[in-house]
Amino acid sequence: MPEPGPAEERPVRRQARGLKRMEAILDAAEEEIAEVGFANATTNSVAARAGISPGSLYQFFRNKDEILEGLVRRYETEQGAFWRAHLTDDDAHTEMGALIDRLVDAMVEFKASRPAFWALFHGSATSDRLAEVARDLHEGVAFRLAEVFELRSPHLPPERCLTLARMATAMVRAVMPLVVTAKPEDSPALVEELKTMLRAYLTPALDG
Amino acid sequence: MPEPGPAEERPVRRQARGLKRMEAILDAAEEEIAEVGFANATTNSVAARAGISPGSLYQFFRNKDEILEGLVRRYETEQGAFWRAHLTDDDAHTEMGALIDRLVDAMVEFKASRPAFWALFHGSATSDRLAEVARDLHEGVAFRLAEVFELRSPHLPPERCLTLARMATAMVRAVMPLVVTAKPEDSPALVEELKTMLRAYLTPALDG
DNA sequence: GACAAATACGAGTATTTACTTGCATTCTCG
């Protein structure tokens, strides 16, 4: 006897066409949210941007929040891949200055390539949900970085490494808006300044 | 002949009662916005919180944005007073470590005393307008700090001082969320960490 | 005291917008 239950959750078998549509909707939502913020983004407008009707949009996402959720999952995946690519255990042995160089450059490049990501997570934040996810993403990066620190300086207690990693990532996030708003010719100098700061803080703490 | 004009702007002569009401409305709006964000804050709810009717609210603020504007003006005033009190030209001669100590402690205390301020400007930002104002407030602080740096290190070019001041204030802002979200017993350690970082960065640059 | 301006009310309106509904079309798979 198929009890109707609280919310008969039959998963839809998506066709290739549908999956493409979902990506298109997320792209549209990303644009829209980056421009006007999540609260001011209307589902109808997102649908229009994606070139579909409102009804079609709700074929794939049950409500507005679920769109956000979809975006978030996509970001989590991208972010994970990014750090797996740029922060390996080998980095425990690279010289501190070089490591900072590489990581900061990579992050600057990542941000430049995905302005919407930046606008969503660091610009006018757009919802409690996004803020929460942003925190989680940042924590993930800090954890990963802390692991490398532990490999590099086994004599330090793990929680000390985590604190250092949290502080370092917070520094990077703090300076990014300055880099973005600065005149283009001043940006490199600010990035250099950030590296200097990180070196001044991390080198004595880790290698000293 | 009194041409009606585009928008006959007759300023209202507020009575003491009215001014008190306006403050009460701003207090209510501050609470409400801090809790649910500007977009989700309803004017009716703000009115209720302030203990008045929706109609009365619109006696003092022509629309929702004007409430935000009122909040912003209040913050600008408070922020200005705060820095005039805590950052005088005399500080050009106080020892660097002591100066950092004082300023950081003052900021932490300020934030603790006005959680709504923090939620508005550093939490999930709530509107383009707020984000813009936040930038201006931060720039104001950086300018003031840069002036002190110039007095302290006359041999440095002014724009170098401004960069250092911007970086320093950015660092402080970056660490504040960590301090807030950390377990209460860990907060002091993080504040200490922030001071250490600022010393490591600023001392060689200014006094070196 | 009297007049005008300011303050107060709260039911009502107009608009926005998330989401539904009914139906048409296209795909998948036996």
Added chain:
DNA sequence: CGAGAATGCAAGTAAATACTCGTATTTGTC
């Protein structure tokens, strides 16, 4: 093929909410 599922549409609905309106009361000024 053909049946059922997935996709597609666009007008429409219901709820939320910024703001108005007509009116009543209080306050400042002469």
